[in-house]
Amino acid sequence: MPGIDPYSNSRLPEGGAVYPPDRLAPLEPGFGALPPTAAARRPAWRRRGHIAAWIVAALLAFLMLTGIWLAITAPLSRSLQPNVPPSITLEAADGQFITRKGAEVAKPVRIADLPEHVPQAFIAIEDRRFYSHWGIDPRGIARAFWQNLRAGGVRQGGSTITQQLAKGAFLTADRTAARKLREVAIAFWLELWLTKDQILERYLSNVYFGDNVYGLRAASRHYFSREPEKLTIPQAALLASVLKAPSRLAPTENLKGAQARAALVTRAMVDAGFITKAEHDALRPARLDVQPVAESTSGTYFGDWVLPDARDRAGGVYGVQTVTTTLDSNIQRIVTRAIRRAPLGKAQVAIVVMRPDGTVVAMAGGRNYKDSAFNRAVQARRQPGSTFKLFVYLAAIHAGMTPDDMVDDSPITEGDYRPSNHDGHYRGKITLRQAFAASSNVAAVRLAEKVGIKNVIRTARDLGVTAPLPENLSLALGSSGLSLLELTQAYAAVAGDRYPVRAHGLPEKERSWFASLLDRQHSFDDDQLAMVRDLLSSATRGGTGHRAALHTATFGKTGTTQDNRDALFVGYAGGLVTAVWVGNDDNSPLPGVSGGGLPARIWRDIMVSAVENGDVRREQTTVPATDVEDATNAILNATIPTDVGNVGVEVSPDAVRLRGAGNLSVTIPLSSDDQTRQPDQAQTQSQSVPLPKSAPPPPPSPAPPPGP
Numbered sequence: 292m293p294g295i296d297p298y299s300n301s302r303l304p305e306g307g308a309v310y311p312p313d314r315l316a317p318l319e320p321g322f323g324a325l326p327p328t329a330a331a332r333r334p335a336w337r338r339r340g341h342i343a344a345w346i347v348a349a350l351l352a353f354l355m356l357t358g359i360w361l362a363i364t365a366p367l368s369r370s371l372q373p374n375v376p377p378s379i380t381l382e383a384a385d386g387q388f389i390t391r392k393g394a395e396v397a398k399p400v401r402i403a404d405l406p407e408h409v410p411q412a413f414i415a416i417e418d419r420r421f422y423s424h425w426g427i428d429p430r431g432i433a434r435a436f437w438q439n440l441r442a443g444g445v446r447q448g449g450s451t452i453t454q455q456l457a458k459g460a461f462l463t464a465d466r467t468a469a470r471k472l473r474e475v476a477i478a479f480w481l482e483l484w485l486t487k488d489q490i491l492e493r494y495l496s497n498v499y500f501g502d503n504v505y506g507l508r509a510a511s512r513h514y515f516s517r518e519p520e521k522l523t524i525p526q527a528a529l530l531a532s533v534l535k536a537p538s539r540l541a542p543t544e545n546l547k548g549a550q551a552r553a554a555l556v557t558r559a560m561v562d563a564g565f566i567t568k569a570e571h572d573a574l575r576p577a578r579l580d581v582q583p584v585a586e587s588t589s590g591t592y593f594g595d596w597v598l599p600d601a602r603d604r605a606g607g608v609y610g611v612q613t614v615t616t617t618l619d620s621n622i623q624r625i626v627t628r629a630i631r632r633a634p635l636g637k638a639q640v641a642i643v644v645m646r647p648d649g650t651v652v653a654m655a656g657g658r659n660y661k662d663s664a665f666n667r668a669v670q671a672r673r674q675p676g677s678t679f680k681l682f683v684y685l686a687a688i689h690a691g692m693t694p695d696d697m698v699d700d701s702p703i704t705e706g707d708y709r710p711s712n713h714d715g716h717y718r719g720k721i722t723l724r725q726a727f728a729a730s731s732n733v734a735a736v737r738l739a740e741k742v743g744i745k746n747v748i749r750t751a752r753d754l755g756v757t758a759p760l761p762e763n764l765s766l767a768l769g770s771s772g773l774s775l776l777e778l779t780q781a782y783a784a785v786a787g788d789r790y791p792v793r794a795h796g797l798p799e800k801e802r803s804w805f806a807s808l809l810d811r812q813h814s815f816d817d818d819q820l821a822m823v824r825d826l827l828s829s830a831t832r833g834g835t836g837h838r839a840a841l842h843t844a845t846f847g848k849t850g851t852t853q854d855n856r857d858a859l860f861v862g863y864a865g866g867l868v869t870a871v872w873v874g875n876d877d878n879s880p881l882p883g884v885s886g887g888g889l890p891a892r893i894w895r896d897i898m899v900s901a902v903e904n905g906d907v908r909r910e911q912t913t914v915p916a917t918d919v920e921d922a923t924n925a926i927l928n929a930t931i932p933t934d935v936g937n938v939g940v941e942v943s944p945d946a947v948r949l950r951g952a953g954n955l956s957v958t959i960p961l962s963s964d965d966q967t968r969q970p971d972q973a974q975t976q977s978q979s980v981p982l983p984k985s986a987p988p989p990p991p992s993p994a995p996p997p998g999p
Contacts, residue, residue: 379601380613381594383620384652390594397508399496402488404520408565409507410491412527415559417534418452422487426453426478453478456494500533501541514542516580524566525577528556542579550576592656592666593618597796604797616796619652622867622901626653629896633889638881641667641872643779644897647787647863649794665876672758672772673857673874676850676886677730677835679751679769681781683739684727685823686750690742694724694825698734708764710736713851713885727826728834730849732768739767753813754781755791769850778861779870785823786846786863788814827862836860838891841898849886856880860890865902869894 378393402410414421420428428451450458457477481490500510507530511519515526522530532552533540542549557574560566593616601614626642633640635658644653656666665671700718703709710732717733718725726734739747747767748760758773760766776794784790789812815823827846830836835849839860847862856878861870871890875881 378612379598381597381601382613382615383618383623384615385620386615387620389616389618390590392590392594392598394503394505395509395513396505397512400492400507400519402492406520406522406527408524408560409519409522409527410495411560411563411565412524412531412556413495413534414452414491415563415565416531416556417455419559419563421452421491424451426482427451427475450474451478452494453481453490456490456497457481459497460493498534499537500530501537502543513582514579515577516582523577524557524560524570525553525574528553528560529577531556543581546579553577590664591660592664592668593623593651593654593796595664596654596656596666596669600795600797615798617650617652617798618654618796622653622897625897625900626655628900629893630655630658632896633893635873635889638873638875638884639663639667640893641671641775642870642893642897643668643776643794644867644869644901645779645783645794646866647783647792647868648789649780649783649792651794651796652867667872667876668775670774672774673872674772674852675769675778676852676857676859677732677735677769678778678848678850678859678861678886679771680727680730680735680767681785681823681827681848682751682754682756683735683742683747683767684723684826685754685819686742686747687723687738688819688822689750690746692723692738694727694822694829695722697721698723698726698731699737700726700729700731700734703733703736708736710765710768724826724829727848728829728832730830730835735767736764739764751781753790754784755793756781769852775859775870775872778859779868782847782861782863782870783868785815785820785827786868788820790815831862835887836862836891838887839895839898841865841895841903843902845898847891847894849891851885851887854880855882855884858884858886858888858890860886860894862894864898867898867901869897871897 378391378395380391381389383389418428420430454474457474457480461473461477485493495507497506499505500507500513502513504510504513507519510530510533511517511522511526514530515522529542529549532549532555533542535552539545540549540552553576557566557571561568561571597616601612601616604614622644626644630640630642639657640655641657642653642655643651645651654666654668656668656670657663667673697720700712700721702711702717712732713730718729718731721729721731721734723734723738744762744764744766748762751760756773756777758771758777760771763770780792780794783792791812824846827848828844830849831840831845831847836847839845839847839862841864843864845862845864847860847864850859850861851857857872857874858881859870859872861868863869871894873881873884873890873893
């Protein structure tokens, strides 16, 4: 059978020879014909077009994904923000200076407002083809590569101004290929969405000029005491010269080096056609008129604590920001003076003073900020000791108990946990008021067990405690660490009848009704609030906190942890809530120091000056009435650091008993006529007992349990 010509679809002659199409006879329909799709080939141009379409689609998809990625990782708004946090000045509520932090950053410049020679100086030395390239300059890269190759090292850079803005505003300083690729991509992104003048404005407003100064405006003010809109050619050239090495060429540090570099800038301006040779020859070196930059001052504990919130409130803006805080400079001076007066030895101290709404008016995180910037009032978590009993007794009141209900103050002989009282004395059945005033450990544990430790934790959470709280009975004695600031907030809730209280160092912003609804405060039941205040006042009227008592209504609680490692007094009076902690950073014991001793005296020293002798609003809370039996049964665990150790003072209806080291015991009878004045007499006796100065120190004794 004759073959078929594949080109013409015609029958081949005998022998299979191929003839030109004009000599071939056409095939009959249906005889040996191939399907058109199999026989006919697609033209080459169509195949190439199809491939090109796929390539274009893939490229467009890549560009779209790159655009989305850049929009997320490199938002254009970031190029408007300074590279470093601007300088923030913190002021007290009365306008007194507290501290200043951050670099000097002024508002951005506008190219339209600058003389032509100012941007030209930077373009001439940094990126001469800035207005003609698309973000990268191949000629500049090639020139830098050749110069570096000849020099045998890196001598020039090929980065454009756009690339420098991309690197400074969006990237880190690491020198990796991936970072360089991102820099190029962001440069193209900036060129796509911003004009050349906008790119140059953002670059000049962000770049570092040495001396802790960022941006052209701040640099112009600093080095020449004038605005950038009035810079001369030599002045602009000197500023442009600094960019090569800001730390090394800052004019205040290396004027000769900066002037030599400025001469290169002006010659480059001639080469670029920005100025004539005659204009160049008539130039004289710029003279400095330095305006000192406000140095970042030494910090303060309060300043360090409030600074993050102040930065958030200031936002990413240019220029020096002044933020008014809640600090009361007068009360802060009182706190500082009280610390200097206190016989702390080598121990540390932390103090927080706030108003009942959480407004912090004074803070000390240690004895001296210059010696240690660690803020023990905020950053340290120490055991609160018996100050934690506030939550135990409040939980008991929530459960229906009252200060007049009885609790067993006798040794615990059952169960795995068997705490003891700090002074080793037990009083049998006593009221909750007496137990709180005497800071009975066994009574607190029995109450926590009765109401449930989970309810104690819930009460602490309601009052704003966020620290971890384990579900064990030792928690009733303050065995879990929390910050002094957190503890102060809880006592402020009782003082102000609002919980939870959130400490703040900046004036609170007005909140919307919706935000207030979601995050609203609660009030105590009136009767329950009166009862818990009754307990707090009993501790200062004739209990362990009697050394803190003022001539106005005083509420508070002492706290002493195991082996006297932490000593605290937290309380409020006259519209101020104050907490004092004393201890060692290494958690070592402080022999002879308890919450009712040194911390209570420091607390009173502060409050006498701030409340009784100051202008602070007086607390209008009525002191609950206390019958004579309650006062006379309170135990004054007065800890007096002397050569004879601790002296315990017990007041009963008929006598005052003094207990010293060993078997020392003195009983002072009281007549029935004096019973109504026993609390005051007890305080007098406990503070004026004559002690022999030459008595030997007491023998070592086992570490006492957590105390008042």
